Amino acid sequence: MGIVTLCSFILLPQTTTKKGGFMTKNAYTVSSDLRHSTDPSPTVRWLLEHNASQSAAFLEPKVRQTRTMHRLEHPTLIGALKCIDGRLNLSIMTRVPLGIIQPFRNIGGKFDIGWPYLQTVLSEWFQFAYEKNKDCILFATYHYSKSDCRRGCKGFNYDTEAAKKAAEELRNRIQRIYADVTAIRIGVILVGIETDEDALILHGNNGEILSLANELDTPMPNLVRKIVGLFHCLNEGMLRDLIPLIEGNIKHIKCVRESNRSTIEFDHCECCLGVGRGFDWLHVPNKALLIGGYSFNVGEPIVKAAGIILDNLNQGRILREDGVVLMASALYWENKGLGVEKRLAIERAMSIAEYSLRKIEADPTVRPLIKHLSVIVGEVDMQTRFFKDRTSKFWEHRNFTSA
Template sequence: MDTYSKPINERIDWLFDLARRHSAAYASPEAYLARKRYLAEHPTAILVLKCMDGRINIPIATNTPTGIIQPFRNLGGMFNLGWPHLGETLEDAVAKVVSAGRRTLVIITYHFSKGSEHRGCAGFNYCTDAARAHTFEIKAQVEALFGTGHGTVYPLVCGFETDEDAILLHGVNGEVLNMAEMTEADRENLMPRLAQLFPDMPGQVRADLLPLLLGNLDHIAEVRKMERTLDIEHREWMICIGRGFDWLHMPNLALIIGPYSPDLADPIRKAAGIIESNMQAGRIPADGFLLLASAPYDDIGVDRARATLKARFMCEFAAEVIRKDYPTLAEKMHAHTAVLSWTSRALEMI
């Protein structure tokens, strides 16, 4: 019996066990040293702006170790760097990287399905052109914030095709590199192709982008061996709100909403609608869903106390939105609140 078909209480128990196992693995000496070694070899920090859609899991799609890529999620990948919390969070992340003498690659994504328009992005009413256009608007905002010279912060627009988990890179000259069209024979030519697509990208950033693309090439090959009839459809059975969910390193489990939009109720409503649709279509059991709010903290004491208050607020806020707009669905809601230690990635229920 697969995880999706289990009763809700068993799914929740399985999920929290997954979080415990992830923390234990993340904090192990071997994993700690592996991350240190990876960052020493590939010092560019990688931030990814992406949709809350559970099928969009860049670390898995690129075979990248957990803890390397920092995600920012919202409905449809819709962002505005004028949003106070988002702009400050992004600026703070870049400032920490710059102070260590490193560069930042900001990957701005949209997603679509080559097999069906209606497996695309619901946030943009399944219009890929609109989703793609929005990513270029975000790119312009990143440049307005960090400069157009791209010497320190490089904004990169990427598509994500969900049927095969393939990455598409949009070059500065309008050319698109679709990893689904690459073959094993193209591996040796990827670095020259990147130089052609992004002549203004610092060499170190190109070198650090390359492992993600090679990993994506390997991942696509594995995906093509699978039967993905259900996996390419929405099968999420949980709504996550907040930050600190990179331990959810399995695709299509959760709709993850970052705490960035001034209108936080909108993505919550959309996520609840997807959960309800999943139940009605029989893609997940109709016995319940999980609402999980999380806020990360760096230090014990005041910082953890602040995270606790924030997580509780987000859980109560999201639950109230769902009760108001989806009262029948709300009866099946299992709400949990947690904080997450950035140091150990331990999820602590509160």
């Protein structure tokens, strides 16, 4: 699979006008000198090359076989409700193959099961499990840094107890809703993530806590007994399928400790703001802030994430010459439904990009990010994880509707 080339588009400020309280689409135009640039920023090049390589790896026969064997041996579906923070990559932390853990992201890991779009996405996931006769484990997560509270969750203003309480309430609400489902078993687990060592903290149904960072030398049979005692909501098969993630996290924590990684890796260093869905190929820690768009007010996490990236620039944690990127993505499954899912995904991605740009431009606290920003727009085929560039189409549409 060849590497996709993509022009880097930099937005230049112009006089803005408003209609009905919203910025018009001609608030920014693309520099004609850069419109057809063949020299995209290093970050744009890296993202596209990384996607191409990850898609190719995802389709490699040995990798597909590994993923297939894992699913056959451990059929329980596993998902994670988590923050947009680029450090929270559970596939790396647990050493399971890409595509095993389904991520759902929002600022601070804040979710309301009453949000219509979140209901739709989770219902589709549970329906898929029902059709395949698979049980589900869903992580409700929070995160923090043990070395410095300011390296914790900005979405909760670094208040770990508030983040934990919100995740616990989310777990309880989902459990109440699906408690009477008998066709499949749905277990919701409260999980903390300590980002200095990427360590998981498991919270039992009765308030017990098991920090895997404290269990590195515990014999696995003893650790399994502890986990069985924690989660009465999981049946034997679900517990068996959870164990590989536990084993993987313990191995990962050991490697992190042996590496003596620098404190700069503990902090935010993201240079990409991803909005939409279909980003699980981007499994590189601290590279991107990813927003799923589940809430009524998705503009709030977009602005907060833009603020984090702007602060990364101002504090020198990322290089200005590398550039920062807004990446709008929508996912689809080929050969599903009426056969128009790909075209719908393209339209979603373009709308996401337009909305995100307006929100960043309209907020004076993050507007300075615009002059550093490149934009990538496209859709991801979930059967290949390949991101298809539609950025030229986006700008053609934007200029046409702004005329």
